[in-house]
Amino acid sequence: MEPSSSIDVSIVIPTHSEKRWASLTRTIASAHAQTHPAAEIVVVVDHNPPMAERLRREFPGVTVLENAYARGASGNRNTGAFHTRTPFIAFLDDDTVASPHWLAGQLTPFADPSVVGTGGGIIPAWAGVRPTWLPDELLWAVGVSYTGMPTRTAPIRNVWSANMIVRRDAFLAVGGFRTGFGKLGDQNRPEDTELCLRMSASAGGRWMYVPDATIDHEVPAERSTFGFLMRRCYAEGRGKVQMAGLMPKDQELGAEKDYLRRTLPRAVARNLARAGSGRGGYHALQAATVVAAVLAAAWGGGVETLAALFESAATATPAPES
Structure with missing residues (x-):
């Protein structure tokens, strides 16, 4: 229509x-x-x-x-x-x-x-x-x-x-x-x-x-380039943690969790199976790329989480008396 x-x-x-x-x-x-x-x-x-x-x-x-x-x-x-x-x-x-x-x-x-x-x-x-x-x-x-x-x-x-x-x-x-x-x-x-x-x-x-x-x-x-992909995934990990901090506590990142739990594991399994059956060595590279992307995003998310914790602790610490 x-x-x-x-x-x-x-x-x-x-x-x-x-x-x-x-x-x-x-x-x-x-x-x-x-x-x-x-x-x-x-x-x-x-x-x-x-x-x-x-x-x-x-x-x-x-x-x-x-x-x-x-x-x-x-x-x-x-x-x-x-x-x-x-x-x-x-x-x-x-x-x-x-x-x-x-x-x-x-x-x-x-x-x-x-x-x-x-x-x-x-x-x-x-x-x-x-x-x-x-x-x-x-x-x-x-x-x-x-x-x-x-x-x-x-x-x-x-x-x-x-x-x-x-x-x-x-x-x-x-x-x-x-x-x-x-x-x-x-x-x-x-x-x-x-x-x-x-x-x-x-x-x-x-x-x-x-x-x-x-x-x-x-x-x-x-x-x-592979370097760009890693930087992009790292930035995405940091950005998603920042976004979660802006969202109400009852809102979860459900789409991201489903992507990590289902879509990416299936991609790894599919590409490893294709590589193992002789359908092209690049499939093994694709499986390895998925794993590297997840690690880069996790690294970014961890860095941002730690940064937020340090900032919260610094804000909560009272200034010393003069």
Whole structure:
């Protein structure tokens, strides 16, 4: 079922560096090419005035804003989202290309008033050859859909901000993305997951995943290395511990636990069986990569847990009397 053509939606695209100018240009073009036209396309520049001026000159049909908050993706997205006036807000990253039916497909579940947000499939656009040692279960590390996600339209706990649509009223009710928590520098905290959990809890609603509402997400060569994967998993471990500290005590990281207890062990067993049957030595490498990824994430989680404990102890220790 196609959404009504009268449904108004705005598209927000955060950006920060002219190094991504070529990919940003492709993102904007794909936003303009939707079969369900957007009411407004908003590009938000993260504390880079010369880039903002260039965008205004070269894209007169696009609203160009500058981040009104501290540097970072969360404030960048909030700046664009708070500017919009449409009942739905879509988010794309500046290194993605949306398929022509992306908006139409992902708006469809909103016919159910209990749906507060949707996400779609993210397909990797490898700059080079995909590493043979990288299993499908770990593709989330390069920002794309991975094995373990639904294969048809279905409820899901959270989606990714690279491919997300929200009800504006539900988004505003929780204050948008948590500023100061998202991606900045070498920090890679799950601000999109945290937003999804807050919106669901506040509105009593749910998220839907639409795998056929796809975007292509660039994967540069530097993200195709084993070292990057280990750093990404380590950062994910730290970020999930930080996110858990922000959540109510009665909310557990159930999706993460299921992924660790079921999806990853199955990946190890499957790849070891294939390697043992002579179907390619790279399967053994994929099994070893899963184990290494889990260890890296556990290391990151342990470091963050210890850091939080030390900070709590320091805060609780009274200052010595003068």
